Amino acid sequence: MRRLVAFGIVLTVIVGFLTSIISSKSDQIDSKLTQKEHLEKKLRASQEDEKALKHNIRLLHDKDYIGDIARRDFLLSKKGEIIFSKLDIDSH
Template sequence: MNVPRKTNVTKLQSTYVSEQEEKKRKASRRRRVVAVRLAFWASLFMVLSSALIYTLHLQEKKIDVKTAEKQRLQEQLTKLERQEKQLKEEIEKLHDDHYIAELARKKYYLSKDGEIIFVLPEK
């Protein structure tokens, strides 16, 4: 029950009073304009910072994927280098006649004259 009371006070109609009221209106309008500008710039800042954070997050994910892939490829490279080393050693051994004879006896069951080959089951 907030009923405005009628007051018996009348406003003076002087230039000073009208100037003061005009100053108050201009100040109020300026405050409103500043508030709108501030809200605009704040929202623009929020949108841009959100976009930058999202981009940063995507790049971080890509970097993690690339790092994991690099690690996997590095392990594969190490494995292949070991395999290459073994194959080179095998090539060197294949130039030796004694190794070839031993390999033929083991793999193809070839024997020398008078030799008997016994094949034992592995397990």
């Protein structure tokens, strides 16, 4: 009878210990999954930024694009070219 009670107590302690470990690991897994989702979103955003920046780099290597920017923003012109700028009028 004493052996049975001792075995029951030992078994209960072992089951409690294993349940505690499983619960702890489950919480860690949930935390890691949440962290993974956050990092995947951050990765996708970074990849989109990289794509946009590569597009801008390609545009900046285009001489026509640079010329358009120079004309629009700095009112620079080619020889013999006249640039007319529009005035922005607020209609209040």
